[in-house]
Amino acid sequence: QSALTQPRSVSGSLGQSVTISCTGTSSDVGGYNFVSWYQHHPGKAPKLIIYDVSQRPSGVPDRFSGSKSGDTASLTISGLQAEDEADYYCCSYAGSHIQDVFGTGTEVTVL
């Protein structure tokens, strides 16, 4: 199972918005509404920020939003904050024999 494709890096100024894409296939992203997103500050535990394409866990700011169209899911961070600087990974369920596949990861830089 190949990793889902994400841009290597995106950047934005404080207060701006950035969108990270996550492209898979009809066997994963396109086939299930089970896309999740994780924020990872190196050296720390990854944090779930979006699940089931667009649902936010309690405690996650509404600046984070998710969507999906076809085989591509997207994470948008609105009103960028300094603490949003981190690596972001998408993840999709890929069926009962493969389970889950992660994206390649995107480094978000706040200018």
Next chain:
Amino acid sequence: QVQLVESGGGAVQPGRSLRLTCAVSGFTFSRYGMHWVRQAPGKGLEWVAAISYDGRNKYYADSVKGRFTISRDNSQNTMYMQMNSLGGDDLAVYFCAKDKWSDRDYPRSPFDFWGQGTLVTVSS
């Protein structure tokens, strides 16, 4: 609060074995599927293995199938990963992670809590 603590990592020679442990607290362990996810240096996250809440169903990534074995002891709130025939591609930080939803026969994402990871180094 929910806590997951990995241990057992370290340096090992190619071809040797290692057993990782994930000790959990703060939730009813016996009701949740669990996972191992790894991150090689400079690389992204890779799902490695999963086990259902009752231990009956286990799943593995192709990269570790036949070499790694996931297990759990619900009486000890602990999950394990026995790693055999280790090679350079297994060099990574290994995270344990918890299913968000309970009582599922088929564990899968999302993973709502993670440990901080344990480093496995494979070198001669």
